[in-house]
Amino acid sequence: MISRIKGILVSITEEYALVEVNGLYYEVMLPSGLVEKLKNNGTLGQEIAFETLYYIEAGDKKSSHFPRLVGFTNPVDRQFFSLLNQVSGMGVRKALKSLVIPIKEIATAIEMKDASQLNRLPGIGARLADKIIAELNGKTARFALSKSEEPLAVKEKKVSPIFEEALAVLLQLQYKRHEAEEMINKALQADPQIKKVEDLITSIFRSEQEKKVTLK
Numbered sequence: 001m002i003s004r005i006k007g008i009l010v011s012i013t014e015e016y017a018l019v020e021v022n023g024l025y026y027e028v029m030l031p032s033g034l035v036e037k038l039k040n041n042g043t044l045g046q047e048i049a050f051e052t053l054y055y056i057e058a059g060d061k062k063s064s065h066f067p068r069l070v071g072f073t074n075p076v077d078r079q080f081f082s083l084l085n086q087v088s089g090m091g092v093r094k095a096l097k098s099l100v101i102p103i104k105e106i107a108t109a110i111e112m113k114d115a116s117q118l119n120r121l122p123g124i125g126a127r128l129a130d131k132i133i134a135e136l137n138g139k140t141a142r143f144a145l146s147k148s149e150e151p152l153a154v155k156e157k158k159v160s161p162i163f164e165e166a167l168a169v170l171l172q173l174q175y176k177r178h179e180a181e182e183m184i185n186k187a188l189q190a191d192p193q194i195k196k197v198e199d200l201i202t203s204i205f206r207s208e209q210e211k212k213v214t215l216k
Contacts, residue, residue: 002069006049012038014177017071019048028052028071031096031152051078053085055092070096077103077152080143087128087135094123099152107143110136122155163188165197166204183207 005028007021012035017028028050030038038048050071057066070092072078080103085095098121099106109117110133118129163184170180187194187203194200 002052002054004049005052005069005071007047009038009043009046009048012044017048017050019050026069028069029092029096030071031099032154033099033150033152034071034073036154049073051075053078053082053092055085057092068092072152074148076143076146076148080107080140081152083136083139084132087132089128089131097122097153098124100155101151102146102149103152104144104146104148107140107146110140111138111144113137162195162197162200166200169197169201170204 005019005021005026007019007026010018010020010025012018012030014032014035015029017030017035017038019026019028030050038044050069050073052072053070055068055070057068058064070081072081081095081099084090084098084106085092100122106118106121108114113133115126115129115133118124118132119126121129124132166184167177167180170183171177175183183204184200187200187207190207191203194203
């Protein structure tokens with residue numbers, strides 16, 4: 001069991017942090033809100049510690065299983081997530097996406113048996129909300145007393161089909177996801193009337209060429 005990892009934060013993607021520990025590199029899955037926070041506060045290249053949860057993820061084939069780490073910067077967040085993840089039918093990825101309101105509010109809903117509040121969380125339908133209450137009621141009161149007001153995840157943004165198509169093209173061309181998303185957003189901001197993926201890619205190409213000319 002790996003319960004804590006401390007090392008240099010090498011990079012951050014939309015889902016993972018890459019941490020270097022004495023020459024070994026660990027992928028640590030993070031809730032989306034923590035990803036944005038780390039991206040914005042200049043922690044790349046700095047030492048960081050994650051409170052981690054170790055689990056085995058099943059692959060497409062029955063024989064394929066992969067060890068994974070989920071990380072948090074607060075041990076209380078890790079403890080709550082570990083408890084939530086124990087609910088049958090939840091799963092790690094669904095649990096991570098559901099944390100779009102502060103943990104104290106989720107815990108309060110559980111203790112007050114407020115299924116309607118839980119039902120508003122991404123991926124949590126009426127049946128799963130009832131199951132969360134049935135299995136965790138009476139176990140989360142201390143989390144409801146937390147003073148933290150920040151949710152651990154952000155709601156997924158609705159992405160237009162043209163954005164997704166252009167992103168797929170750029171990923172095939174070996175661009176990193178954050179680079180591709182930045183290029184697409186910049187092109188769409190420059191010309192919001194673009195309707196075809198071919199025109200969007202052309203706009204990105206021209207922007208990159210102008211950048212090269214400017215740097216010369």
